[in-house]
Amino acid sequence: MQAQEYNDIMKEYRLLVEARLGDIERSTALTEGVGIYPTLRKAMFYSLEAGGKRLRPCLLLAVCELLGGDTDMALPIACGLEMIHTYSLIHDDLPCMDDDDFRRGKPSNHKVFGEAMAVLAGDGLLSLAFETMLKGAEGLDGEALKNYLKAVNEVASRAGSGGMVSGQAADIVYEGEHNQTEEMLAYIHTHKTADMLCAAVLAGAYAAGAGDEMTAMLKIYAQKLGLLFQITDDVLDFQGEAAALGKTPGKDEASGKLTYATLYGVEGAKQKARITADEAKAAVSDVKNNGLLLAVIDNILYRSF
Numbered sequence: 507m508q509a510q511e512y513n514d515i516m517k518e519y520r521l522l523v524e525a526r527l528g529d530i531e532r533s534t535a536l537t538e539g540v541g542i543y544p545t546l547r548k549a550m551f552y553s554l555e556a557g558g559k560r561l562r563p564c565l566l567l568a569v570c571e572l573l574g575g576d577t578d579m580a581l582p583i584a585c586g587l588e589m590i591h592t593y594s595l596i597h598d599d600l601p602c603m604d605d606d607d608f609r610r611g612k613p614s615n616h617k618v619f620g621e622a623m624a625v626l627a628g629d630g631l632l633s634l635a636f637e638t639m640l641k642g643a644e645g646l647d648g649e650a651l652k653n654y655l656k657a658v659n660e661v662a663s664r665a666g667s668g669g670m671v672s673g674q675a676a677d678i679v680y681e682g683e684h685n686q687t688e689e690m691l692a693y694i695h696t697h698k699t700a701d702m703l704c705a706a707v708l709a710g711a712y713a714a715g716a717g718d719e720m721t722a723m724l725k726i727y728a729q730k731l732g733l734l735f736q737i738t739d740d741v742l743d744f745q746g747e748a749a750a751l752g753k754t755p756g757k758d759e760a761s762g763k764l765t766y767a768t769l770y771g772v773e774g775a776k777q778k779a780r781i782t783a784d785e786a787k788a789a790v791s792d793v794k795n796n797g798l799l800l801a802v803i804d805n806i807l808y809r810s811f
Contacts, residue, residue, distance in 0.1 A: 507797035512805065515798060519564035522577070526585050527554060530638060542630065549619040549627035550634070554592045556610045561802075562702060563588045566710040568798050569724065575714025579650070582642025583657050583709055589635035590665045591702060593628040594674075600624060603678070636662070649715065657709040664705035673698025677763065686764045694764065699739070700732020707731070723789055727799065730786035735806050737779040740765040742809070744772050783807045 531551050534542045542550070563584035570580040599606045599614040600621060607617050616624035639658045646654050663669060676694045680686060707728035711721050744767045766775040786803050790796045 507801040509801075509805075512798065512801040515568070516559070516564050519567045519577075520560045522567065522581060523560050523563045523584055523588060526581050527588070530585065530634070531555075534634070545619070545623065546626055546630055549615060549623050550630045552618060553596050553609070553615045553627065554589065554631065556592075556612050558610050560588060562591055562706040565703070565706040565802065566713075568802075569707050569710030570714045572793075572795060572798065573711060573714035573716050573720065575710070579642070579646070579654065580657070580710060580713040582638050583654070583661060583713060584706075586635035586639035586642075586658075587661055587702070587706060587709065589631045589638065590661070593631035593635070594665075594670060594702075596624055596628040596631070598674070603674075653712055653715045657712040660709045660712055661705045664701040664708075669697050669701040669705075671697075673701065680764050686769065688769065691764050691766065691769055695733060695736040695766075696729070699736040700729055703732040703735060704728040720793070723793060726789040727786050730782050730789060731803065731806065734779055734782045734786060734803065737766045737775050737782060738806055738809055740767040741772055741775050741779070743767065779807060 531547075531554075534547055536542060536544055536547070541547070566584045566587060567577045567580060571577050595609055596615045598604050599609055600616055607614055609615070614624075615627055619627065636658075639661065643651060643654050643658070665671070673694050673696065676690065677698055680690055680694065704725065707724050708721065711724050716724070743765065766778060769775075770778060783803050783806075787800055790799045793799065
């Protein structure tokens, strides 16, 4: 798949997601005492509308459509996933976490609304994510409802205390430690980064009613994709520019974080990225019409090379 075709397809998915997010924002306006308190609502949607490629929700919709599923039915799950991702970024930028003043090229949430409101904005988005996803189940029954709830459960488990949150916790604990190992690095980023990409791919597959064999292939693909994303992110932190990165570069090295670039060096990390990209492609080599899945890999790989 050529780069322009990939960009056009992902743009279509992105516009679908952003249109639905806009509908959700309008529905949350405070009227007659019902809705989200205005300051909180402004803080929540400030970050949700800050831009970004919407990779996770777009990937969810792409996989769903690839496997013959209904993207309109899967759209609430895709929007919920983006809300969860955004809440994690708000909290990640807080002074008690990564302490970054910029996100997606704009001042971080806490720089605009204060730390307390930023915490609440993240909390609000997490709650709204599950409200959105569960509302999407209304009117479904039988196999469609079973598949939908299986997809929502995948998002919940990957985003929760045994998934992304555990990865973030381990990242904090091992920051600045001298006994940094490859095993711990793998644990951190399997959960901190890869789990949310796995959630996107597998939720899309489950929503489409994919069988066990297809799901197994896509699970390997998503795990490798998540690892690839983190490796290239680590390389960008070393050699990227703020304008391209959307956040402050060099912070991982300065804070002593365990990353692929610190453990293997930039060139070693790039080599590992190439190997991981090849493994991700191999995982879906038997999937029909896999052009978009392969293009996602290349798009991530070459963003920092």
